[in-house]
Amino acid sequence: MNKFTLHTGIAAPLDRANIDTDMIIPKQFLKSIKRSGFGKNLFDELRYLDEGQPDQECTGRPLNEDFVLNKARYQGASVLLARENFGCGSSREHAPWALEDFGIRSVIAPSFAEIFYNNCFKNGLLPIVLSDAQVDQLFIEVEASEGYQLTINLEKQVVVTPSGEEIAFDIDGFRKHCLLNGLDDIGLTLQHADEIKAYEAKRKAEAPWLFGAIQ
Amino acid sequence: MAGQTLYDKLFDAHLVRTNDDGSSLLYIDRQVLHEVTSPQAFEGLRIAGRKPWRIDANIATPDHNVPTTERSAGVEFIVDPVSKIQVKTLDENCDEFGILEFKMNDHRQGIVHVMAPEQGAILPGVTAVCGDSHTATLGALGALAHGVGTSEVEHVLATQCLITKKMKNMLVRVDGALGVGVTPKDVVLHVIGVIGTAGGTGYAIEFGGDVFRNMSMEGRMTVCNMAIEAGARVGLVAVDQITLDYVEGRAFSPKGEDWNRAVEAWRSLVSDEDAEFDEVIVINGADIEPQVTWGTSPEMVVSVSDQVPNPANETDPVKVDGINRALKYMGLKADQKITDIKLDRVFIGSCTNSRIEDLRDAAKVVKGRKVADNIIQALVVPGSGLVKTQAENEGLDKIFIEAGLEWREPGCSMCLAMNPDKLGNGEHCASTSNRNFEGRQGFGGRTHLVSPAMAAAAAVTGHFIDVRELLQANG
Numbered sequence A: 001m002n003k004f005t006l007h008t009g010i011a012a013p014l015d016r017a018n019i020d021t022d023m024i025i026p027k028q029f030l031k032s033i034k035r036s037g038f039g040k041n042l043f044d045e046l047r048y049l050d051e052g053q054p055d056q057e058c059t060g061r062p063l064n065e066d067f068v069l070n071k072a073r074y075q076g077a078s079v080l081l082a083r084e085n086f087g088c089g090s091s092r093e094h095a096p097w098a099l100e101d102f103g104i105r106s107v108i109a110p111s112f113a114e115i116f117y118n119n120c121f122k123n124g125l126l127p128i129v130l131s132d133a134q135v136d137q138l139f140i141e142v143e144a145s146e147g148y149q150l151t152i153n154l155e156k157q158v159v160v161t162p163s164g165e166e167i168a169f170d171i172d173g174f175r176k177h178c179l180l181n182g183l184d185d186i187g188l189t190l191q192h193a194d195e196i197k198a199y200e201a202k203r204k205a206e207a208p209w210l211f212g213a214i215q
Numbered sequence B: 001m002a003g004q005t006l007y008d009k010l011f012d013a014h015l016v017r018t019n020d021d022g023s024s025l026l027y028i029d030r031q032v033l034h035e036v037t038s039p040q041a042f043e044g045l046r047i048a049g050r051k052p053w054r055i056d057a058n059i060a061t062p063d064h065n066v067p068t069t070e071r072s073a074g075v076e077f078i079v080d081p082v083s084k085i086q087v088k089t090l091d092e093n094c095d096e097f098g099i100l101e102f103k104m105n106d107h108r109q110g111i112v113h114v115m116a117p118e119q120g121a122i123l124p125g126v127t128a129v130c131g132d133s134h135t136a137t138l139g140a141l142g143a144l145a146h147g148v149g150t151s152e153v154e155h156v157l158a159t160q161c162l163i164t165k166k167m168k169n170m171l172v173r174v175d176g177a178l179g180v181g182v183t184p185k186d187v188v189l190h191v192i193g194v195i196g197t198a199g200g201t202g203y204a205i206e207f208g209g210d211v212f213r214n215m216s217m218e219g220r221m222t223v224c225n226m227a228i229e230a231g232a233r234v235g236l237v238a239v240d241q242i243t244l245d246y247v248e249g250r251a252f253s254p255k256g257e258d259w260n261r262a263v264e265a266w267r268s269l270v271s272d273e274d275a276e277f278d279e280v281i282v283i284n285g286a287d288i289e290p291q292v293t294w295g296t297s298p299e300m301v302v303s304v305s306d307q308v309p310n311p312a313n314e315t316d317p318v319k320v321d322g323i324n325r326a327l328k329y330m331g332l333k334a335d336q337k338i339t340d341i342k343l344d345r346v347f348i349g350s351c352t353n354s355r356i357e358d359l360r361d362a363a364k365v366v367k368g369r370k371v372a373d374n375i376i377q378a379l380v381v382p383g384s385g386l387v388k389t390q391a392e393n394e395g396l397d398k399i400f401i402e403a404g405l406e407w408r409e410p411g412c413s414m415c416l417a418m419n420p421d422k423l424g425n426g427e428h429c430a431s432t433s434n435r436n437f438e439g440r441q442g443f444g445g446r447t448h449l450v451s452p453a454m455a456a457a458a459a460v461t462g463h464f465i466d467v468r469e470l471l472q473a474n475g
């Protein structure tokens, strides 16, 4: 999993409440056998004018020029500014996979759906909850100046605006530790690799027939 | 201090550490992989730049999606594009990571839970996982086997460990002996009828008592297979001479001096005399009759001599509602005799009942008889290439074909509607599989779970019949 420590990137304002997981990644793309490659279908129905099909080449599809991520000034955006209840709907982990694959590293919103919020941390994506007023302020600033970038300092738990203003946010200590160190469940277990190896050595001594037999 | 149950022993012997949150890290000796739940796990490894912890702990085969008709031309002949891509992806992943895979046309290919013990890949005393809930099957060997999800498949690939919590212990004891024509499938269906589909939730169930002690390994696998239908993620049978005889001489079983050492270690894989179980269920084997499910949950089961239940006899409104809904979906009437249920298809197969004994049981019934006119299709799908060969060596294929049943290539087939073998809307099927949920065998399909002998009897009569009547006629 990608570490998240300090990140600076272009912010894009997605001014719509209750963005659900079906909007983030429509269901026809879930049949894939992969967990990468969903970025080109992120927000498919909002982003393109035609109906997307799995395995379809997306370059050349008619774009919805009004959609925020299609606008020239937001190209390369990596921080998504959103409204309340972002990520509601199904538990599909494809939603954070799609955001991450597209290049989004952090989503800032007044509130998130719980499962989506949890799934973000498993995939190196940082969801940040700010107050309605703070999010409003960021929307105004982003829309006012082209090339507006935000810096997110996870260690200090602040979002830094171009003027240097620091907006503090809360995050669970354990989740912060995992993101700072790039630890997903597997990463956490691998912190105990020495104990696993010690067990394995003992197992091998006791039951050597379980090792090297299947090849 | 009270003694330990078999589950306790297996758990403790694999405990690597207890995490701060009370969960445990359990070392996993074996992982069995198939095409449906592994692709994203491999992809996850690649994205994170990780390698499998131990290649030689894994074994793979495609089963859920493979066609069971002539398929010598290989993967390219799978018609459904998603199925094809899943099977191909398994092949590619196993090739890339160096994991042993029995590919679609390898004669050792089969349903994961049939193939793995048959190869000696699963042995007594091991911990095993597979991305499929019927992994509990493997507990028949005295192994601790868990069905897991895709993220856990990846976790085990990467760390050789499973994060888990210890379960409670349940003993299901079936005493005495089974009557003639009553099979392990009837036993487990009866048990599920007694404890309910949620009765085993949170428990590891050990099956004990004379009935299981005298049961073959194939039968024990049938029973453990369906532990999950009683809500238990783990089913277990203690190791005895029958286990050892089954394991000896298989491809990946220990040999020579290792065998002797292994046998010595395995003999302790029984619950201690004074072990305490959190729950004990006692059933008299002689009370069990051939079973038939009438509804849309495995607990909706009765004896073949019984009738479809009448909601008017129920007081619990939730149950009344459940019965009414099931009756409607199944197109049955309250109080209808089970033997009056007309059938359209018969399926003999699945990880529950596709082993050699199951096929022998079915063949004995259909021998010299013909599939009834109202049966559109009767399938016999062996659980693996090896089972298929053995059955052919015994001439069982000819018996089936002569009787008008179809003899197929190994795979999951009509157990679930993921490959071309499916039920039509509204069709009734006598099926030896393990789930009778709505739509499980095809949209609108109506599944009745039964033993292989009962399915065979249904095939030749066109409706349910107590198989003992036919066996008697055989003399």
Ligand code: SF4
Pocket (backbone or CB within 6 Å): B063, B064, B111, B112, B113, B132, B134, B350, B351, B352, B411, B412, B415, B416, B433, B434
């Ligand atoms: S036969 Fe059915 S239950 Fe068994 S593994 Fe295949 S699909 Fe699952």
